Amino acid sequence: MISSESHTQCVTTLRTGVDLTKISSVADSVRTFGTAFLNRIFTEGETEYCEQGTSTAETAQRLAARFAAKEAVVKVLRPLEFRPEWTSIEIVRHPSGWCEVVLTGTAAAMAAEAGITEIQISMSHEGDTAIATAVAFVASTKQG
């Protein structure tokens, strides 16, 4: 017997984003534009954490990794025209060392519109390169 009854299933799909950032380029931007660059890209909390580095090199590594993470998150948000302001994507570090993404403003609105329920990130750096990946979980419904 074939049932004509249809069912709605919740389906989770994934989006991934990745970005590479040159650490020396971020250090150059800080030297050239100072707080104008920091305030445009990073939240107060991010800048405060990064500036706790033991050296200017470590601060630049932290800033570059966060810049890469924000760009990776933009890639999973897939903006059609307007991109979210950088400060609406915040990388928050927990005392144990892992980081999570907190979205506010336009970034949060874009995520909600896309059905993104969660974004996980991972960051690393080596030499003059910082890298970050983002994985977004997208909830959608499917008629079965």
Added chain:
Amino acid sequence: MSVEKIRSLIAQHGRLSIDIEALKNADDLYRAGLTSHASVNLMLALEDEFDIEFPESYLKRGTFESINSIGMALAEITGDMSMAN
């Protein structure tokens, strides 16, 4: 004058993979090597030079796509339409 200034700032901050002299005003700057990070630097340099602040609504790929589109954005922000030429 402003086009020359825009070109000079792109040469200084755009980190393009080709010479600015080889670029036409309508050429795609992203295809010429402009990265997201370099576009931030360029935006901050333009803000310094023209004493403006790019509103949130100008944070889109199209704003920094070409020398012409930057000139148009500056004209709209400053109200000086001669910058669009």
